[in-house]
Amino acid sequence: MRPQSQALQQVLQTLENVAAACERPVARLLAVSKTKPPEAIRALAEAGQRAFGENYVQEAVEKIRLLKPLGLEWHLIGHLQSNKCRDVAEHFDWVESLDRARLVEPLNRFREGHGRPLDVLIQVNPDGEAGKSGCDPAQIDALAALVAQSPNLRLRGLMAIPEPSEDREVRRQTFRRLRGWFDQLRASYPQADTLSMGMSDDYDLAASEGATEVRIGSALFGARD
Numbered sequence: 001m002r003p004q005s006q007a008l009q010q011v012l013q014t015l016e017n018v019a020a021a022c023e024r025p026v027a028r029l030l031a032v033s034k035t036k037p038p039e040a041i042r043a044l045a046e047a048g049q050r051a052f053g054e055n056y057v058q059e060a061v062e063k064i065r066l067l068k069p070l071g072l073e074w075h076l077i078g079h080l081q082s083n084k085c086r087d088v089a090e091h092f093d094w095v096e097s098l099d100r101a102r103l104v105e106p107l108n109r110f111r112e113g114h115g116r117p118l119d120v121l122i123q124v125n126p127d128g129e130a131g132k133s134g135c136d137p138a139q140i141d142a143l144a145a146l147v148a149q150s151p152n153l154r155l156r157g158l159m160a161i162p163e164p165s166e167d168r169e170v171r172r173q174t175f176r177r178l179r180g181w182f183d184q185l186r187a188s189y190p191q192a193d194t195l196s197m198g199m200s201d202d203y204d205l206a207a208s209e210g211a212t213e214v215r216i217g218s219a220l221f222g223a224r225d
């Protein structure tokens, strides 16, 4: 087995253990491949991984084009600039980083005619960190309403990155708050089935607090340069 597929098996095993301990379904794995070459993605795809997350639109579009024959699923998880909405709507399957109202109209318009709606997560800034992507939690409802009324977009849930903290208990509290906002969202929009939270160093914690998707880069691919 190649080193990457061993890392994949380890992550999947950890998720299964958490799921068994918490009596929850296993969270799905998004493999975060930003800055990693297409061959590294191909190796994980051969080991069975289908969903990949990218941060930088231009870098991602090149990989998406190149790897098209593999039929993978691509998620944008990086900050989305308005002038990139067209590329994103035309090439990605999911956007996890929608965090302001003015992205909704262009994403919807450029997705027209693509056959399948673009799956959307609203990114929340859960700890009120200055200068960080993500909407204020108080804006979730308004953004959700805009996405839900857009025919070419499909509201699927929430994504967030907690404030970096050495104290796992602090992060646990943030994951728990996110789970609360997710449950509120689902009460109005039952189609919202995805809570994306947890990265390489805290995905077990996020999964135990109700993540339905974890986004993992370095634990799969090794450290980034």
Ligand SMILES: *Cc1c(COP(=O)(O)O)cnc(C)c1O
Pocket: 032, 034, 055, 077, 078, 161, 199, 200, 201, 215, 216, 217, 218, 219
């Ligand atoms: C880079 C990134 C990840 C993965 O981070 P790792 O610590 O390498 O697992 C997850 N989510 C987002 C939004 C990222 O930008």
